[in-house]
């Protein structure tokens with residue numbers, strides 16, 4: 055386990071995460087469709103092109119222990135990329151990111167599951183991937199399975215699940231694996247109202263035991279209700295960092311969203 059709980063470093067800094075001049079660039083190579091003239095010249099072969107996307111540009115901020123950090127921003131702003139970087143899935147192109155503890159992740163809900171395996175088998179794999187021992191995973195598997203409330207489906211291959219069912223399994227795995235840094239991506243929008251309330255309660259409980267929490271949501275109300283701090287990203291840049299109320303207000307002004315509750319929960 056990569057947990058550095060109680061390490062002198064963490065005690066000195068009081069930080070859960072430190073992001074320093076972080077930039078992440080995706081490089082995608084693709085085949086450009088040739089024009090007839092180019093096809094003749096190149097014997098029908100296309101031309102390899104590279105596209106670079108500067109998903110995060112020069113971000114610097116810190117997350118003290120005990121913070122519930124909301125991340126707001128339009129589609130493509132870089133929110134998921136930042137979450138992946140905190141989770142250690144994406145290395146920085148430039149700069150650095152330090153994480154004190156083990157980050158759970160609910161990124162791209164359901165991705166990472168083997169759809170041919172049952173929910174229960176995926177729970178076991180998910181636990182092992184989160185760094186728990188086989189014994190710990192087996193001890194917790196029943197509780198994790200039960201928490202999903204999907205009944206007998208838990209023994210069925212996950213390809214037979216609805217997206218809501220997969221999301222429940224993903225959420226349950228993430229919150230039961232004792233993460234130091236809880237990462238929640240859009241999880242609030244999964245499931246029906248009752249399950250959402252249950253998920254909110256679980257997150258509130260974890261918020262007090264985990265070292266820090268990140269919440270990416272287009273639901274600005276949940277950012278205001280659940281977070282103690284927020285950052286706003288736009289086109290990979292940090293536009294603002296501060297208390298959730300002010301960040302959400304500025305973001306709303308920027309996007310010129312009307313203050314109706316209906317739109318407020320879907321930005």
Ligand SMILES: Nc1ncnc2c1ncn2[C@@H]1O[C@H](COP(=O)(O)OP(=O)(O)OP(=O)(O)O)[C@@H](O)[C@H]1O
Nearest residue numbers: 080082107109127128129130131132133134135136
């Ligand atoms: N695997 C990838 N390869 C290439 N480009 C990518 C990849 N993933 C994301 N991008 C690009 O990086 C930018 C940031 O994407 P990201 O998914 O982090 O945004 P986001 O804020 O999470 O968006 P959304 O709210 O739509 O989920 C976008 O321009 C996107 O097209």
